[in-house]
Amino acid sequence: MLLHLELFLVATALLCVAATPLSKAESRNKLLLISFDGFRWDYDQDVDTPNLDQMALDGVKAKYVTPPMLTMTSPSHFTTITGRWVEDHEVVHNMMYNAKTNLKLSHKRTMTQSVWWDNGVLPLWITAQNQGLKTASFYYPGGGANYSGQSVNRALVETNEHIDDNETEWQYNIDKVMSWFSEEDFDLVTLYYGEPDNVGHAVGPETQERKRIIEQIDRTIGYLRESIARHHLTDTLNVIITSDHGMTTVKKRPQVDEIILNKYLDLLRLASFEILDYGGFGILTPRPGKEAEVFDALSRAPNLTVYRTAQMPESFHLARSKRLPPIVVVADLGFNLNSRLIVYVNKGDHGYHSGEMDMKTIFRAIGPDFKTNFLSEPFDSIHVYPLMCELLNIKPEAHNGSLSVTQELLLRPRGGSQRVGLSVSLLLSTILFTFTLF
Known part of the structure; x- marks a missing residue:
């Protein structure tokens, strides 16, 4: 009889514990x-x-x-x-x-x-x-x-x-x-x-x-x-x-850090759309049939990486975008992208690879x-x-x-409280099962 009472008190206490987190x-x-x-x-x-x-x-x-x-x-x-x-x-x-x-x-x-x-x-x-x-x-x-x-x-x-x-x-x-x-x-x-x-x-x-x-x-x-x-x-x-x-x-050193992409490809002839004067990230739509020529030309430009949008690394989580143009350009840290002239005057910027600590x-x-x-x-x-x-x-x-x-x-x-409630219910069931054995 004493054991029955002890089990009942334990079960009651566990129910009280379970009720508080749930509320x-x-x-x-x-x-x-x-x-x-x-x-x-x-x-x-x-x-x-x-x-x-x-x-x-x-x-x-x-x-x-x-x-x-x-x-x-x-x-x-x-x-x-x-x-x-x-x-x-x-x-x-x-x-x-x-x-x-x-x-x-x-x-x-x-x-x-x-x-x-x-x-x-x-x-x-x-x-x-x-x-x-x-x-x-x-x-x-x-x-x-x-x-x-x-x-x-x-x-x-x-x-x-x-x-x-x-x-x-x-x-x-x-x-x-x-x-x-x-x-x-x-x-x-x-x-x-x-x-x-x-x-x-x-x-x-x-x-x-x-x-x-x-x-x-x-x-x-x-x-x-x-x-x-x-x-x-x-x-x-x-x-x-x-x-x-x-x-x-x-870094404002024109001979080194400013990238002018028109030096490496004729943008007017090869591109139908561009946003290239916007810090470290650029996008480009080649004219029909010119995608390979644009990609190859940009691949020779220094201090940047060029990607075909559909072939970007999976870690970028950009390749499936339907809105991005076919060509994406990412400058190296600290370098600005410019299309034809140096028009971007910022002393600091972003748009670079998210893995960079900056x-x-x-x-x-x-x-x-x-x-x-x-x-x-x-x-x-x-x-x-x-x-x-x-x-x-x-x-x-x-x-x-x-x-x-x-x-x-x-x-x-x-x-977590719901998981606690489930665990307590399982434990209570075990105790009640034990209770029936006596």
Whole structure:
């Protein structure tokens, strides 16, 4: 009789243990994703960044993150928000273009062009909304488009004239987003800042101006955490801070580093479409019957690698793209591509191979669902999407990432409580079976 009582008490205790995680799994915290464009992985190592340092202590930090192999703003941001490689989501450039009509639109002018973004892959905002959540995009690339006729609940889009480095406005934007969470009960907000990308382009990454903008970003992180506390969101808001790509110095020595492709092939005669004056990544449509001649000529040009799009390495995840032209050119790190004249004046740039350390970027996260003082090994940005779905407790769309890569950042993965419940049920069944033997 005593043994029966002991078994009953053990079974009751196990049921109580199982109930608590399951109830927590049904809860959902809010999520803020912040992107600082062009924040290279090591930008905090030569600048005093007390707030970023404290965030790493209070949350998690990755050694670095590898962007997709197209280290540009729009393609990389859309990989983060969809969990898909560029060849799947087909946002293949910062510029919207049509190789048949020679249409070209600048980066900011693409932000409301749904035809450029809506290629059959649903971003996280729409997936979350379809599962009952309320979402918003604050300047985040792709947030101003429609997807299968659906728009983000609230979307603000940058204008062409928008100034990216106004610290007062940065703080205002944070307070606005906090009010969306605290007063309007938004579940997911994505917030984008155009720095330190602009400074990196204008003066280069190894400059005092870049260091000053990192100090400004750090102050903004401090302001963010104060604003979270003021709006009583500390216990209910997870925050992820990341970026789209890094930045490298462009060495301005015309005889060595500036690549002028028209020296190696007659572009007017051989090409019907091109975007070649855009940093380290170029695309080209040869005229009919001229593809082999174009490929061979570019193969002789120094400081670059030329690819037939359909034959690019599998690791690029670009070969299946239907939107990319037949020829892709990738410059060596630090070299600019120019078509006919040297018109590109940036001192720093990106668009280079994602394996280059200068193209790696940052990851920080803090909030009720994240561990504290945890340093993660590097991972690809493709894996941020399933992590965000896990945090929001929603079912993801088909994606190329894996939660197994990032779940170690979490205190307790959402699915973990269900597995605990199953294990406890199995153990309880075993005990009850044993009980019947007596």
